[in-house]
Amino acid sequence: MAYEEKRPVPPQRLVLADRSVLEVTGVQEVLHFDDESVLVQTVQGELAIEGADLHIDSLNLESGALGLSGRINAL
Numbered sequence: 001m002a003y004e005e006k007r008p009v010p011p012q013r014l015v016l017a018d019r020s021v022l023e024v025t026g027v028q029e030v031l032h033f034d035d036e037s038v039l040v041q042t043v044q045g046e047l048a049i050e051g052a053d054l055h056i057d058s059l060n061l062e063s064g065a066l067g068l069s070g071r072i073n074a075l
Contacts, residue, residue, distance in 0.1 A: 010043045022068040038068060050074040
């Protein structure tokens with residue numbers, strides 16, 4: 001049996017303000033986006049965001065940062 005090195009999972013941060021602005025770190029890829037749902041691949045797995053009038057305000061895959069606004073109903 002070969003030895004597999006376990007790498008630590010980078011920390012991930014989700015900050016939700018007033019259920020209308022969401023900041024997420026650790027984002028690797030946007031898998032789906034429309035005005036009612038966003039699905040992103042993060043360092044800790046898939047993250048689904050549901051709401052209304054959702055907009056991606058900022059996305060930087062090099063740093064893994066996503067900024068989202070709208071009415072956020074569920075994470």
